[in-house]
Structures are given as C-alpha cells and as structure tokens.
Amino acid sequence: MFDFVRPPWYTESMIAQETLRILTESAKYDVSCSSSGSGRRNEGGIGNGMPDGCCHSFTPDGRCVSLLKILMSNDCVFDCKYCMSRRSVDVPRASATPEEICELTVDFYKRNYIEGLFLSSAVHISPDHTMEQLVRTVKLLRTRYCFHGYVHLKGIPKADPLLVSEAARYADRMSYNMELPSEKSLKLLAPQKDKESLLLPMRQLRRERDVFRAEKRKGAFLPAGQTTQMIVGASPEHDGQILRLTESLYRVTGLKRVYYSSYTPVVEDALLPAVQSAALREHRLYQADWLLRFYGFDVEELVPEEEDLPLDVDPKCAWALRNLHLFPVEVNRAPLEMLLRVPGIGGRSAQKILSARRYTALTFEHLKKMRVVLKRARHFITANGKFYGEKNTLAVRGLLAAGEREDAGARQLSLFDTPAALSAHTGEL
Amino acid sequence: MIYFFDGSKAAFLTAFLLAYRDEDALLTTGSHQLTLGQKSVFVRADAQKAARCEQRLLQFDEHCMRDLDLLLRSGEEMRGQTAFLYFRMIAARKRPVRGELAENAVADASECIRRVKLEAHRLKGFVRFMECASGALYAPLSPDNDVCDLLLPHFCARLPHIPFVLHDVRRAKAAVWDGAHSFLAPLGEAEIVLAADETAWQSLWRQYYASVNIPSRERIRQMKGYMPVRYWKFMPEDPSAAIGDLPFAARNASDAAAQDGAPHPRGSLQSPPAPRRP
Ligand code: SF4
Numbered sequence: 001m002f003d004f005v006r007p008p009w010y011t012e013s014m015i016a017q018e019t020l021r022i023l024t025e026s027a028k029y030d031v032s033c034s035s036s037g038s039g040r041r042n043e044g045g046i047g048n049g050m051p052d053g054c055c056h057s058f059t060p061d062g063r064c065v066s067l068l069k070i071l072m073s074n075d076c077v078f079d080c081k082y083c084m085s086r087r088s089v090d091v092p093r094a095s096a097t098p099e100e101i102c103e104l105t106v107d108f109y110k111r112n113y114i115e116g117l118f119l120s121s122a123v124h125i126s127p128d129h130t131m132e133q134l135v136r137t138v139k140l141l142r143t144r145y146c147f148h149g150y151v152h153l154k155g156i157p158k159a160d161p162l163l164v165s166e167a168a169r170y171a172d173r174m175s176y177n178m179e180l181p182s183e184k185s186l187k188l189l190a191p192q193k194d195k196e197s198l199l200l201p202m203r204q205l206r207r208e209r210d211v212f213r214a215e216k217r218k219g220a221f222l223p224a225g226q227t228t229q230m231i232v233g234a235s236p237e238h239d240g241q242i243l244r245l246t247e248s249l250y251r252v253t254g255l256k257r258v259y260y261s262s263y264t265p266v267v268e269d270a271l272l273p274a275v276q277s278a279a280l281r282e283h284r285l286y287q288a289d290w291l292l293r294f295y296g297f298d299v300e301e302l303v304p305e306e307e308d309l310p311l312d313v314d315p316k317c318a319w320a321l322r323n324l325h326l327f328p329v330e331v332n333r334a335p336l337e338m339l340l341r342v343p344g345i346g347g348r349s350a351q352k353i354l355s356a357r358r359y360t361a362l363t364f365e366h367l368k369k370m371r372v373v374l375k376r377a378r379h380f381i382t383a384n385g386k387f388y389g390e391k392n393t394l395a396v397r398g399l400l401a402a403g404e405r406e407d408a409g410a411r412q413l414s415l416f417d418t419p420a421a422l423s424a425h426t427g428e429l
Numbered sequence: 430m431i432y433f434f435d436g437s438k439a440a441f442l443t444a445f446l447l448a449y450r451d452e453d454a455l456l457t458t459g460s461h462q463l464t465l466g467q468k469s470v471f472v473r474a475d476a477q478k479a480a481r482c483e484q485r486l487l488q489f490d491e492h493c494m495r496d497l498d499l500l501l502r503s504g505e506e507m508r509g510q511t512a513f514l515y516f517r518m519i520a521a522r523k524r525p526v527r528g529e530l531a532e533n534a535v536a537d538a539s540e541c542i543r544r545v546k547l548e549a550h551r552l553k554g555f556v557r558f559m560e561c562a563s564g565a566l567y568a569p570l571s572p573d574n575d576v577c578d579l580l581l582p583h584f585c586a587r588l589p590h591i592p593f594v595l596h597d598v599r600r601a602k603a604a605v606w607d608g609a610h611s612f613l614a615p616l617g618e619a620e621i622v623l624a625a626d627e628t629a630w631q632s633l634w635r636q637y638y639a640s641v642n643i644p645s646r647e648r649i650r651q652m653k654g655y656m657p658v659r660y661w662k663f664m665p666e667d668p669s670a671a672i673g674d675l676p677f678a679a680r681n682a683s684d685a686a687a688q689d690g691a692p693h694p695r696g697s698l699q700s701p702p703a704p705r706r707p
Contacts, residue, residue: 014629017636024640048587056554057664058656059641060672062648066554069641104633110566110588111558113634113666149587264645279646355528366531371540 015100020070022094026085027069027120030177030229031261035066035115035150037224038172045146047109047116049172049223054115067118067152068108072096072133076122080179080190082234084266085122095124098137102145109149116150116172117141123156123192131159131167138170150224157197164201165208173224173256176202178249181242185235188271202226202253209254225256232285233263233277240305243288247299250292260285284309291315294347295340312401317343320380321397327380328387331367332357343400344376364388376400431455431469434509436501438494439474441509442482445516447472456509486516490525499542504573511537549576553583555660558593559631560624566593567621569663578604581611594619631665638666 036053055064073095074085084091105117119137124130134153141147153171155164168174176198180186183195205226212221228249230242246258262282265274288309291297301319303309310318320327320343329338331353339350349372356362356370364383367374379389379396390396432448434440436458447470448454486493493516500512515538518526529535558566566588570577577597581604584593588606595604596619603616649672661668 014626015633017633020633020636021640024637028641028643042586042589044589046588046590050553054554055655057638057666057668058652059638059643060649060652060668061643061646062651062655063641063643064655065638065641068637107630108634108637110591111560111630111634112554112556112568112584113637115554262646264643276645352530356530359529360531362531369533369536370530371536 013097013099013103015096015104019094019096019100020104022074022092023071023096024069026074026122027071027118029261029264029266030069030118030120030154031063031259032118032152032175032227032229032257033064033066033069034227034257035152037256038150040148040150040172040220040223042148043146045148046106047147047149049148049150050115056112056114066115067150068105068114068116069118069120070096070101070104072101072119072121072130072137073124074122075124077125078123078190078192080193081269081271082179082189082231082263082267086267089267098133098140101137102141102147105141105149106145106147109147114149116152118152118154120154121156127156127158128160128163131156131163135163135167135170138167142170152224155201157193157201159201161201161204164204168205168208168222169219171222172220173227174205174222175227175229177229178245179229179231180235181230181237181245182235185237189235198228199253202228202255206254226253227255227257227259229259229261231263232260232282234272238306239281239285239288239308240299240303242285243292243299243303244305246289247292258289260289278311280311281308284311284315288315296337297341313397314343316341317376317400321393321400324393328382328389329380330382330385332361332384334381342377342380344373344380349373431457431467433457433469433471435474436509437474438497438501439476439479440472441497441501441512442479442486443475444472445513446478446482448513449517449520454513456513457507458509459506486519489519489523490527492527493519493525496527496538496542499545500538502545502575502579503541504575505541505544508541511541514538545574545576548572548574549579551656551660552576552580555656555664556580556584556595557664559621560627562622562624564591564624566591567596567619568594569596569598569619571599571659571663572597573659575600577602578613580604581606585611635666638668639671642671 034053036051038049039051040049042048053066055066057065059065071085073093074091075093075095076083076085076087079087101117101119105114108114109116119134121130121134124133134156138151138153141151151171152173152175153167155167155174155176157176178198179193180189186193186195205222209221209225230245232242242260249255249258260282262279263273263277265272265276268274288302291302292299295316297319302315309315313321320341327342329342331339336350336354339345339353340347345353352370352372353362353367356366360366361384364374364378364386367383379399381389390399430448430451430453432444432454434444434456441456444456448456483494497512497516500508500515503511505511514534515526518532518534526532526535527539530539552570552572556568556570558568561567575597577595580595584595585606590608592608593606594616596616597603601615601617603614603619605612605614652668652672656668658669
C-alpha cells in the first residue's frame with residue numbers, strides 16, 4: 001500500500017556486528033547521555049531535535065540510552081593510563097567508515113531506537129586525521145543523508161582550529177573532556193594531553209558561537225552548546241576542588257553541563273587505584289552541581305576546597321544542617337529561593353506550593369495531598385504555624401541519613417520531578 | 430445516582446448537565462457494581478446539550494476542554510468521576526481552579542492528567558518501529574492510557590517522508606501517517622511483511638544495548654523505575670533477557686497488558702482501514 005523508495009544514494013553498508021561491539025564497548029564510559037538543548041528543525045529528510053531530550057531505553061546499570069555512542073576508531077596513538085584503548089594495551093582494534101556510521105545512525109533513528117549520534121574517536125594516526133574523519137562523517141550525515149536529529153561530537157585535542165570551527169557548523173553539541181581535575185594529574189595519567197589543549201578549543205568555540213549569534217548568521221552553531229566530563233576517583237583531588245573547577249568552567253567557557261564519571265578500573269596500572277570508586281560520590285557531585293546551576297547555591301556554601309562532600313546526607317541537607325538558624329521556614333510565606341533551599345523540596349514542589357498558597361493557608365495535610373515529599377522537609381518547615389519535625393540536630397541528621405539508606409537503589413526515583421529529568425545523572429534534589 | 434456514559438466527550442458533557450446538582454452523583458464508564466436500591470442511568474451523548482454545556486464551561490475556563498480531553502484518555506477506572514468532580518468545581522466557582530492544588534478534586538485531576546502526559550512523553554522514547562517491505566514503519570504498543578494519536582505530531586515532524594502506523598493493540602486502533610495525512614482508524618490484527626534487513630538491524634541494536642551496559646554497576650530497580658516493565662515487550666533489545674530472562678507473564682504490570690499479544694510480523698499489512706479524521 002505504501003511505496004517508500006530508498007533514496008538512490010543509499011549504499012547499504014551495514015556495519016559488522018563485531019566492529020559495532022568493539023567501537024561501542026570502548027565508548028560507553030563517556031557518561032554524557034543527554035540529547036537536550038537543540039530544537040533543530042526538520043528541513044526535508046529525517047529527524048529533528050527535541051529540546052527537552054528523550055530517553056529511548058535503559059540498560060541494567062540504570063543508565064539511559066538516548067544516543068548511539070560510538071567511536072570511529074579505537075586505534076589510538078595516545079597512551080592515557082586509565083583508558084582501555086590506549087596504545088600500549090593489546091586489545092582488538094577496529095575502525096568504521098563514515099558511511100557505516102551514517103547508515104547505522106539513520107536506520108536506528110527511524111526505528112526510534114535513538115535520538116541521535118554521539119560520535120567520538122580514539123586519536124587514530126594523528127589528531128588532525130581523526131578530527132577530519134569526524135567532521136567528514138557529520139557533514140555527510142547532515143548533507144547527503146539529510147539527517148536533522150541530534151549530533152554530539154567529541155573534540156580531539158590538538159586538532160587544527162579550522163576543523164573545530166567546521167565541526168561546530170554541523171554538530172548540535174561538542175565536548176572536550178577534562179577527564180582529570182588538575183594539570184598535575186593530567187600530566188601523570190594522560191601524558192599527551194594538557195589543560196591548554198582542552199581549554200583552547202573550548203574557548204575558541206565559545207567565542208565563535210558568541211559572534212555567530214551576535215551577527216544572527218544563518219544556519220546553526222552548536223545549538224546545544226558544550227559539555228565536558230571528569231573522572232572521579234582516579235586521582236587524589238577533593239570534591240571541593242572538583243566543584244570549584246566546575247564552577248569556573250560554567251563561568252569561563254559557558255559550558256552547559258559538567259559530567260562526572262566514577263572511576264572504573266578497566267586496565268591495570270601502578271599509578272591507578274585498583275578499585276572502582278563509589279557510585280555514591282559521583283551522585284553527590286551531581287547533586288551539588290545541580291544546586292550550583294539551578295538553586296542559586298555558591299560553591300563556598302557547599303564544601304571547602306580541601307574537603308569532600310559528606311556521603312551520609314545529600315549536599316542540600318548538609319548545608320541546611322549547618323545553617324539551622326535559618327529554619328524552620330513557613331511554607332505559606334517563604335520566598336521561592338528559600339523554599340528551594342529546604343531539603344526534599346525540589347523545583348516542581350516549590351512551584352506547586354507557590355500556586356496553591358495563593359488560595360488557601362497550606363497545612364501539612366494539604367502538602368501531603370499535593371504530593372510534596374515531607375520525609376526530609378518536615379524538619380525544616382512549618383505549615384500554617386505547625387512544626388512536625390525533630391528539633392534536635394543530631395537526631396535530624398540521623399533520620400536524614402537513615403532515610404537515605406532506605407532510598408539507596410531507588411535513590412533518584414523519589415526525587416523524580418519532571419520526565420525530562422529522567423537522566424540518572426541529573427542530581428536534582 | 431450512577432451515570433454510565435461511553436467515555437466520549439459528548440456523553441460526558443451530557444451526563445455532566447444531568448448530574449451537576451446531584452450530591453451523590455457518580456459518573457463512570459466502567460462496569461460499576463450496583464448496591465441494592467442504588468439507581469442508575471445510561472446517558473447517551475446528546476450533541477446539542479453537550480455543545481451548550483461546553484460553551485458554558487469555556488466561559489469559566491477557556492482551557493478546560495484540553496484538561497477534559499486528557500482526563501478522558503486516562504486508563505484509570507475512576508476517570509469519569511475524577512473529571513466530574515473537577516468540572517463541578519469549575520462550574521461552582523465560575524473560574525479556572527487549576528492552581529488550587531490543595532483541593533482534592535483539583536489534586537486528583539491534576540495527578541490523572543500528569544500520568545496521561547507522562548505516558549505520552551515516555552512513549553516518544555519507548556515506541557519501536559519495524560520496517561516493512563514497503564518501506565513503511567509499524568509499531569505495536571499497548572499503553573495504559575489512550576494516547577496513540579497524541580504521538581502523531583511528534584513522529585510526523587521527524588519522519589515526514591516515511592509512512593507509519595502506531596498500533597494500539599489493546600484498544601484495537603491505529604494512528605496512521607500515510608506521508609500526507611494523519612488519521613485514526615480501527616485496526617484489529619495487523620499482518621506485516623518485514624523488510625529483508627529488518628532482523629539484521631534489530632540484532633545490531635541488541636548488540637549495541639548489550640555493549641553499552643556496565644555490568645559492574647547493576648542498578649535494576651532504577652532501570653525499572655525509569656522504564657517500567659510493561660513497556661518492555663515490544664522492545665527488540667529485550668531488556669528482560671538482559672537482566673536474566675523473566676517469564677513472559679511477569680513482564681506485564683497489569684492484567685490488561687497481559688491480554689494483548691504481540692502481533693506476528695508476517696503476511697502483509699492488510700486492507701488499509703478507512704480513514705477517519707480524529
Ligand atoms: S586519547 Fe587517551 S583517552 Fe582517548 S582513546 Fe586515546 S588513550 Fe584513550
């Protein structure tokens with residue numbers, strides 16, 4: 001009944017199963033999964049952007065599958081100690097052609113398996129050669145395959161700045177991964193990279209994006225901005241240092257997101273810890289990051305430079321416990337900024353409270369009915385003058401920590417506010 | 430008095446007019462068990478009355494019909510009553526009540542609407558198409574709420590040149606895009622001929638799904654929280670196999686979901702159903 005003819009240029013170059021396995025297994029440790037931030041329109045062809053992002057599946061490790069995360073090649077000339085594709089290890093090597101990547105993307109996309117492509121690569125032959133291959137692929141995907149879905153492109157450090165600019169015309173988002181939170185650790189563990197080789201292109205992209213916007217030029221230039229990723233637990237930096245770097249990256253390079261990845265040992269090396277670092281630490285960093293970006297917190301309020309975030313309670317609870325003189329707040333009067341600082345009250349709950357209290361004086365009963373989670377919040381609020389929490393600080397801390405343990409496993413679900421915040425990495429609280 | 434209605438908007442509005450002043454009114458679409466002495470009436474849609482009722486309600490709240498549409502799509506047994514209590518409050522207060530979340534009627538309605546929207550949002554990601562030999566795409570789904578046509582604008586915008594069918598197998602209907610028009614149509618059983626390379630793409634996808642998982646960080650509760658088990662059965666990546674193969678029955682969260690079987694991708698997509706504008 002339908003006659004959809006395949007476009008004549010379609011070459012039917014289906015990637016081999018084994019190549020796919022090799023190129024995706026090495027890409028999976030990049031934790032950035034988001035497909036949000038781009039409203040790219042369909043201009044004939046296939047696909048468009050969904051500004052809120054979209055999760056297509058979830059793997060048993062609880063992570064969302066949104067993009068086809070794949071390397072062009074895992075055959076690397078660099079030798080980063082923490083990486084399973086480093087030059088000095090003996091693993092099966094593979095590379096894919098631009099056509100194979102494009103067809104895989106389009107065929108997965110039209111079956112609604114994915115929201116787009118996350119293309120990365122090991123440094124194959126040279127940084128310039130690798131970057132050229134990446135740019136060629138995305139350009140092909142956009143122009144010949146007419147694909148308007150989401151594309152996240154990983155930048156290769158030390159590649160020609162012209163290639164970087166060209167890439168940005170076709171990708172929705174680019175990222176240069178900091179990987180390690182200090183120059184010293186970078187020198188030790190990723191000897192061919194340095195801070196400047198990562199920061200330079202980031203600054204270049206920010207500058208060019210500003211110009212592009214100021215001049216209202218046609219087309220798109222990284223509509224979803226830039227992100228980066230840091231490995232947590234492979235090197236000795238404290239959470240305080242990591243978050244300060246995060247804050248300055250948001251400020252200086254205008255990054256959209258910083259991702260944190262718990263260190264997982266995939267190769268043995270005397271310079272690296274042999275054990276996986278705690279997933280809970282990664283989670284606390286995401287929570288703190290969320291507080292910085294959306295709740296108006298300052299890094300100084302959260303953790304001193306030479307310390308880690310507490311593990312027993314989340315960073316907002318920890319802050320509230322240090323500032324008990326500010327609590328309890330009356331939900332019928334507190335301004336939005338203060339409601340957002342109450343442990344357990346997230347953006348959605350705060351909005352509900354603001355809306356409902358215009359009509360009536362809210363009681364605890366009302367809050368329950370409105371599905372505001374009170375387990376933590378009750379120690380920090382009064383509703384219509386009534387307080388149902390625990391007054392003793394130590395007891396509160398105990399209760400909050402016990403609540404955390406109960407939640408473990410389903411940790412984020414109770415905090416789940418908007419469907420768009422489905423990512424396991426949001427850290428909203 | 431119990432007012433039975435067929436779940437349509439017109440029948441609801443007709444019933445609403447009848448029931449508005451009845452303190453003990455219960456509006457329902459289901460098979461409600463009558464207790465002794467309880468009176469009931471089956472309300473048929475009356476186009477004129479419904480239009481009058483709609484006009485009146487729109488004067489109080491210009492967006493309220495959007496809420497009604499979503500409420501009536503809900504798969505919850507009590508949707509009729511939830512909608513009734515919410516609209517009775519709009520009518521009593523003669524203004525929008527949407528923000529008054531401390532009221533039971535509003536809280537229930539807004540929760541019901543949230544669930545319908547959440548499912549539509551989730552399905553934008555969880556729908557899986559198969560490619561037919563003709564090049565058209567076919568996706569079976571079995572949503573809790575009646576949302577398959579809510580997905581049409583989303584997929585039309587991203588696949589404008591590829592005809593596709595979103596088949597709600599539980600309600601035996603389909604939302605169709607033929608490359609030029611979108612419409613809703615009744616569709617019982619679909620027989621489809623798969624494209625020659627469809628199984629190969631599915632197996633590449635299964636390979637991908639297996640490769641990106643990090644087994645040392647297993648968090649199955651979280652996985653199931655984000656992607657409820659009832660959506661798994663039409664996914665070629667077969668998440669249940671990935672976590673150690675559950676028996677098929679256990680994959681269905683609700684009885685209704687257990688009833689509808691997966692269509693067999695064989696034969697041909699028969700007699701295109703007569704177009705009916707939604
Ligand atoms: S550049 Fe470093 S991190 Fe990247 S693939 Fe090569 S060895 Fe691995």
